[in-house]
Amino acid sequence: MEVSVLKYNGEDTGRKANLSESIYGIEPNDHAVYLDVKQFLANQRQGTHKAKERAEISGSTKKLKKQKGTGTARAGSIKSPVFRGGGRVFGPRPRNYGFKLNRKLKALARKSALTYKAKENKLAVLEDFSFDNPSTKEYLKMLAALSFDGKKTLLILSEQNKGVYLSSRNLPKASVVTVDQLSTYDLLHADQLLLSESSLEKIENLLI
Structure with missing residues (x-):
């Protein structure tokens, strides 16, 4: 599965990113998704x-x-x-309301969520970028340029980027996470996924 790689200002780089069928094109398992989301919400309870x-x-x-x-x-x-x-x-x-889930089941749930987003064309790949200084205005400009303003977005980075994170922190509908923080709940809760180009390889290494 190939997806165009976009710049953060909305321009097309002319390059394509190859999304693995074993992650973005599987047969989704709804029960695995249910269990993973249930565990996530259970872990939020203070008890x-x-x-x-x-x-x-x-x-x-x-x-x-x-x-x-x-x-x-x-x-x-x-x-x-x-x-x-x-x-x-x-x-x-x-x-304590928490309960244990097997690692492979959690991986299956995240792959199922990514597959749903890919099938619904709610997944975009962005060229790696950074802000010199934290700026909420710049982050809003980026979302507007990509036509995602007003939507709940989840930006997935390969590693921590303080400038990007601080720029999005005040926006109630914008979330920024790294690959190792990825959860099925966050994937399903977002209207639009934004994947940095360098995060694709890390996602594959994590889920395959």
Whole structure:
């Protein structure tokens, strides 16, 4: 699969980038995508929720009333869950929602997401570029030149580029990641993928 390589100002370089069919042209596996996204979202949960149960409520331990003869149910503690202010039954406790996925399954999920973007023509390859100084205005100009302004974009770089990252940081619909930070959730969440030319080889080495 061949894709034109563009400059960041929107001009065509006249060169073509060859996208591997084993990454951008596979049969997508929706269940692998589901599991990888589910794991990503689960890992975002803090899991710090906590409710007090009857053993943790402060209150008197004196028996409220005699056991028999009142005509109502027996009651031994004001901390009982049936009373207002009592402990909660089986309340939430701090926990970790994360779970393990095999490395090959996660790779399959990312390849499936990349394949979907390639089939929908929502993938563009950019010649490697950098900004001398961080400039949000320049980043916006780049998106406008590529006709991607107003869209949720994900720029994938081969390595950290502080100038490019800082230029995009204030834009709510623009994200910049390196290849090793790539996730299935980010790929699917973006309307348009922008791949730097040097990132293509690293993506292949990571996923094949």
